Amino acid sequence: QVQLQESGPGLVKPSETLSLTCTVSGGSVISGSSYWSWIRQPPGKGLDWIGFIYSSGNTNYNPSFKSRVTISIDTSKNQFSLKLSSVTAADTAVYFCVRGGYTYGQVDSWGQGTLVTVS
């Protein structure tokens, strides 16, 4: 059973860069049939996909974030990371790191989520 755990600052100042890391256990980020992704949820609202990365390092980002987002992977540490630049209060959200399968595209494993407040 793969487990994912987000880590990073819970408070970021406006205009700065939000940085989060997801540590994967019980599975490998090198898995050939999975993608690794970040999804966020503003307080009281729905789910927004930010982007994903494959073990190859290939990425795909939501156009809504594309100019501000970078997702990277560290296979030696079994981690992947999110950087979101030029944040505003609108970026305040719970950020989830997740694993998905690209055969069907479903997200089958979720981290518990971490609240990041921009203030």
Added chain:
Amino acid sequence: EIVLTQSPGTLSLSPGERATFSCRASQSVGSSYLAWYQQKPGLAPRLLIYGASSRATGIPDRFSGSGSGTDFTLTISRLEPEDFAVYYCQQYGSSPRLTFGGGTKVEIK
């Protein structure tokens, strides 16, 4: 850009009743690429259905999914107390590559 619209926004039902959730896409979605999730307050979503109609591991058979093209449905045959939550549909494939619907909340009547 593909948009998923879920209706209704809120369902008020009693335990034991049947719940039906609609997810409509602005353009055709490959049936293999439509999933449903359940989310309870303070928790991460949980995968219920993938490939439009396949139940995820450990999901009770009172949950079922159907549909194709632009219209998809999640049905809970008989609501249990633990089913009162928010339900999201999600597509994978069209740009943006992954999109969620706005969600339907099931509340106790």
